[in-house]
Amino acid sequence: MNKEFAGGKSENIATFVRQVFQPEDLVLREIRKRSTSKGLPEIQVGEMDGLHLEILTRASGAKKAVEIGTLGGYSGVCIARAMGPGGMLYTFEADKNHAAVAQESFARAGLKENTEIFIGPAIKNLNLIEKYGPFDLVFIDADKENYPNYLKWAADHLKLGGLLLGDNTFAFGMLADETFENSEDATTVRSIRLFNEAAARSGRFRATLLPTGEGLTLAVKIK
Ligand code: SAH
Numbered sequence: 001m002n003k004e005f006a007g008g009k010s011e012n013i014a015t016f017v018r019q020v021f022q023p024e025d026l027v028l029r030e031i032r033k034r035s036t037s038k039g040l041p042e043i044q045v046g047e048m049d050g051l052h053l054e055i056l057t058r059a060s061g062a063k064k065a066v067e068i069g070t071l072g073g074y075s076g077v078c079i080a081r082a083m084g085p086g087g088m089l090y091t092f093e094a095d096k097n098h099a100a101v102a103q104e105s106f107a108r109a110g111l112k113e114n115t116e117i118f119i120g121p122a123i124k125n126l127n128l129i130e131k132y133g134p135f136d137l138v139f140i141d142a143d144k145e146n147y148p149n150y151l152k153w154a155a156d157h158l159k160l161g162g163l164l165l166g167d168n169t170f171a172f173g174m175l176a177d178e179t180f181e182n183s184e185d186a187t188t189v190r191s192i193r194l195f196n197e198a199a200a201r202s203g204r205f206r207a208t209l210l211p212t213g214e215g216l217t218l219a220v221k222i223k
């Protein structure tokens with residue numbers, strides 16, 4: 001339950017923090033439950049990570065955001081609600097069943113006008129929104145092997161000072177491993193390493209990796 005909490009060292013601290021910060025309201029709780037009951041994989045951001053996304057979006061003052069990997073709309077609601085009534089979230093999802101759940105989530109959250117879902121492989125569809133750029137924030141949380149490609153897209157379509165966020169950048173605990181159980185894991189790790197290296201050292205971002213349970217790369221476009 002608390003696996004997503006930074007470090008995960010102390011269950012007591014995680015419980016305390018959740019009680020104080022109350023990360024998940026009724027809207028988000030309903031999305032989490034409905035997503036599960038509709039058979040979606042339980043891979044949405046953890047509740048504290050959802051709150052991190054909301055606060056980072058608010059802090060950045062973003063009004064135009066892009067999300068790659070919608071699932072049931074949990075993280076999308078966190079980002080879209082943080083932008084307020086003038087905000088717009090363009091979100092990309094390959095699976096039409098996931099997108100249908102997200103559509104309902106956005107409607108229930110009162111964010112129908114502030115969200116648009118693009119169904120299909122993100123790599124193919126991202127060009128559809130380029131005319132609305134440059135963007136204030138890009139959140140990457142889909143197929144790991146394309147993380148370097150998504151970063152490249154973000155570097156080209158974020159405004160200067162725009163925020164790049166990448167979830168699961170500890171590569172499910174495998175980031176520093178040398179051997180892998182299968183080639184899929186090896187590919188995941190190679191891609192997430194490339195992603196982190198590009199965020200850290202391409203010269204286009206100043207970047208850090210926040211030690212959430214899953215690892216959240218956070219970068220500001222500087223060039
Ligand atoms: N951001 C969501 C979780 C996303 S899970 C949340 O925290 O609420 C990853 C999602 O990416 C899944 O729904 C999966 O179907 C989608 N996905 C996988 N490959 C994709 C691709 N190539 N293009 C777009 N979406 C993809």
Ligand code: MG
Nearest residue numbers: 045141167168
């Ligand atoms: Mg994720």
